[in-house]
Amino acid sequence: MLLQGKVAIVTGGVTGIGKSIAIGLHEQGAKIAINHLPSQINLFNDIKEIIPDALSVPGDISKPETSQFIVDETIKKFQKIDILVSNAGICEFKDFLETDAQTYQRTVEINLNGSYFITQAVGKQMKEQGHGGSIIAISSISALVGGGKQVHYTPTKAGILSLMQSCACALGPYGIRCNAILPGTIRTQLNDEDMKDDTKRQYMEGRIPLGRLGKTDDLIGPAVFLASDLSEYVNGAQLLVDGGLFVNLQ
Structure with a gap:
């Protein structure tokens, strides 16, 4: 029960990585506020x-x-916020030269702007509370490597990594730690259709030293670590959770 008595917000918390992390934090004792689309x-x-x-x-x-609403509603029910997992995001695979402005802008608005606004709103609340906190943003291995069908997506994940690095400096004096998790290829609803192609899936698995795609539950341990006091001196860090994919691409 590493998070007993803690209160956590998870954005995009009803599917994929966000859902697994929300359940994982709960199993460690945290109270959970979950942001999701009204349709979900x-x-x-x-x-x-x-x-x-x-x-x-x-x-x-x-x-x-929306970010201020999330903070207000969480405080109304749980009286405080100790942990933020900024996870909400979209990823639609598209050819760069055929990507329309609306797709690009919506990806930036949700992935990067959304992470910025919720981090700022929660950061203000944590500063006011006066006992620090842990902010974790879900970036991606795509923050470090390119992707021909992800040109509209990879800059947002690089931006999220940079956001956490800068916020580590800006919020550190208030005892608020800011770190990023960089998942590799994780089987989620975002890429499920893409991974139905056996040839492509086997190719991806062949590049991963551990020999398999990631599961959403593979993100629980890293998130619990960064949310808990086990990582009380970890700030501005990036944690790759990719089965060794990145180092195998060198």
């Missing part, structure tokens, strides 16, 4: 069966007012 209320209700006292905070994370 049925998915939240499924999580309520696992986390009975979970708080639903619907809203579009790309809008600045």
Whole structure:
């Protein structure tokens, strides 16, 4: 129970990596507030069966007012915030020369702007509380390497990594630690269709030293570590969770 008595916000917390992390933090004793799109209320209700006292905070994370709403609703129910996992994001594979402006702008708005606004809103609350906290942003191995069909996506993940590095400096004096997790190829709803291609999946698996794609549950341990006092002197760090993919690309 490494997080007993802690309160955590997880954005994009009803599917994929966010859902696994929300459940993992709960299993370590944390109270959980989950942000999700209003249309995903049925998915939240499924999580309520696992986390009975979970708080639903619907809203579009790309809008600045959503982040303040998430903070206000969490404080109303749980009285404080100790942990933020900024996870909400989208990834649509597209050819660079065929990517329209709307796709690019929406990806930036959700992935990067959303992470910025929620980090700022939670950072203000944590400073006011006066006892520090842990902010974790889900970046990606794509922050470090290119992708021909991800030109609209990779800059947002690099931006999230940079955001955490800068916020480590800006918020560190208040005892607020800011770190990034960089997943490799994790099988989620975002890439499920892409990974149905056996040839492509086997190619991807062949590049990973551990010989398999990641599971969403592979992110639980790293998130719990960064959220807990086990990492009380870890600030501004990037934690690759990729089965060794990045070093094998050298």
